[in-house]
Amino acid sequence: MLEQSGGLPHETDAIFLTDGGTETWLLYKRGFELPEFSAFHLLNDATAREAIREYYRAFADVAVELGTPFIFDSLTYRASRDWGRLLGYSDEGLAEMNHKCLDLYREVASEAGMKPEHTVISGCIGPKGDAYKTNDVLSAHGAQDYHAEQIETFKAAGADIVTALTLNATAEAIGIARAAEAAGVPSVISFTLEKDRRLRSGESLQEAIETVDAETGGAPAYYMINCSHPMDFGPALTGSAWADRIGGLRANASTLDHGTLCQLGHLEEGNPDELADQYRDLKAAFPKMNVFGGCCGTDHLHVEKIGRRILDA
Template sequence: MAYYRHQLPQLSDSIFITDGGLETVMLFQQGWDLPDFAAFTLMDRPLGTEALHNYFNTYGTLAKTYGMGLVLESPTWRASADWGSRQGYDAARLADVNRRAIALLQLTQTTYDSPHTPIVISGCIGPRGDGYSPNDLMDAETAEQYHQAQINAFQNTAADLVSAITMTYPEEAIGITRAASKVQMPVVISFTVETDGKLPNGTSLKEAIRIVDTATDSAPAYYMINCAHPIHFDRAILNQGPWVERIRGIRANASMMSHAELDEAETLDDGNPQDLGERFYLLRRQLPHLNVLGGCCGTDHRHIEAICKTCSPVLAE
């Protein structure tokens, strides 16, 4: 049973953290082989499930320590049909691994959830194409059809919502939103941006949100930005008008490098955790509606703890 599907606690004024960059932690720090960044395959490897469980519990501990809520994203960013087939998963196996990924997060939720630290479970949806360079763009109808199977797998689980992470163009986000609405699940859309603050297809954040909201009657619960450093998008959202209030979450990269530079990098750039935490503090000062704060590529528990130390209501008391 989903705890919060009918009333998402992150729609309040309370502050929530997320985990860091799951795939980069598992690949670069723990040494797991992750072809295509397909972290869901760890669910079917010896010790893989244990590694994921320990990873998510780390963030449960941080939430409890700093008195913050936590949004847990399932390790299913690549668990859709095209990417799954590349790892040898047919439709039935993909549906099963998506469901098991949610059940795994329930263990952390059961341990750490409390009135002061609500633990929200999100079924993570990734783009059909490359997360940095959109190609073979779909129209909204095709995107809805493609992503429906994965969202259907989340429907009868403990997932409180669906989050579409690293969206690169509006039409795919529209399709995912409609697919989630069909099964009456809340949905969050997270766009990624380039160093100019625009989506990889050249659309501005303002226009992308307008397009999705117009096409879906503002169905997304809120929007996020992920897989970019704050220096890449701060000017795009500061002092830009009421539309920015639709953005409630940020999952930032540790590195200041562009997507193209990150693609070419042979080692992990883990940036400066303290600097990242201070940048989140400044964003919160100017945009107090931002209340879902976390990491993406290159970040780990150090970066999230730095965010906790600058933004925690417990430390502010």
Template sequence: MGQVKPHQKFSKLLSENSLILAECAIAERLRRMDGVELHPTLFNTPLIYGPKQAREQMTNLYREYLTIAEQAGLPLLLTAPTWRLDSRRVKQAGVPSSINTDAVNYLCGVRDALAGRSPVLVGALVGPKEDCYRADLSPETEEAEAFHLPQIDELANSQAEFLLAQTMSSVREARGIARAMSRFDKPYLISFCARPDGSLLDGTRLDEAMAQLDNDNRIERKPAGYSVNCTHPSFLLQSYEPGTLDRLVGIQANGSSKDVTKLDGSGQTEADPVDQWAASMRALHTIHEVPILGGCCGTGEAHLKALAEPEDS
């Protein structure tokens, strides 16, 4: 029997599971840990090379999420810390040119060491070219496609089982990334960042943004689905009627219901009570049938545990 292709594995996971967990915060938790120093532009990624204690602290965060999913008997999506590893930043930082592949291999190793019964897929992240909260700085579509293509090419040829473009603030950059990702035979998701009114930071409604990409004939393969991150679930619940977000398959939500542009640069962790956050996540899961639930800034072990608990508990 031949090896299952990434597309088949990912689509099978989506079709067979009404609830799929996704990791909660990694970099933001590490930022506030003693003995951990993040790189000024690459954040936590260089920790895959050391120092040993900091690498172990990062590994332990992934282990927490793996353990929660295994104990709950739920599938889990993890993503290698490649969010800021575009070719420009990698070159400027003077780190190994193989850092994208190395990051994927690192996380696959963490996953494989704790392999259990619950399926765990390891993906790879692609972030925006500029400040993720400044849609006005986003490159035009053609520039975005060319800029992101080298990193996407490397990740598409790594062990990663899916690709995830995360914290997209504008349709134009997301469109360019989707065009680049669609060239390769690997499933991918496009994840937008939304404001309290449910629109992207460039002002486009989320349903319109998804439709624009789906209707772009230069995107050879459409995304496996769309997601939102660095966003609170209440932003979508109060802005969209049931049935209007059919292509939305995931959310990695902030722990706080504040506007993300007000949270950026906060010196302390901002988070609403975990039970309230989880209730909003469950409502989005039920009303809009969003299967992939995880966390972003201000979330951690307690948040993923709350999502993994049976609804009647």
């Protein structure tokens, strides 16, 4: 667990790194099948477990080399109730898997020689449904009730923070932020944008952030953008106060839209140097951003380039 002297991203201006496209790496770089796109399920297989350890160790080594804190994240993205039941888990069994994921992070951090004050354990939350489809029936109250279970599990497992990735509607974001606040755990809300630079539910990024803040009393520690490319989300950012609430980025390697990426059947790794330059420019334009990682198609090589570009700027 993070020592208090280090501070979480919203408590300091230090640069934090986090991981990349976990699922795409496991699928295309290591050839594992992901039932229901659930990476956590692979911990049941010894070979896959070692691959996951290798994945996180590579990122941890980058953070140690660059001297930055690192946020361990992503593996529990689909370790919530509905997805767990599709894979045959009982509520107790699913809670155990969430604990195992966070324990793995701690083991890797120790093996990599990471300083305790540089080690952030994040409980990653994914949408209740498909991130690339609109879930019109999920209310803020329903989202709070659903996600509270996994958040309480993260709290019991000693998570420093919870991060909700790839959200495409404000109602679910509001519910998650409220559930985390009720549990006494800081939350991060990360939205994904479509090619029209809006959430799939139709809101602009500004509308989404301002709505969640208004409905939760500014409960999220900060916001992020993930599973989009800087060429798409960059123009949606402005220099106004709402954009200062965005604390981090986890971009896709490719500029292709979500639907196309899901159907390709191979990995699109993009141009890591170009992506790193885009991150550097966004950091310069929005200096309060201090959390940087990747999403689909990225791995530790992308994140290393991003980290070096930002630190050298």
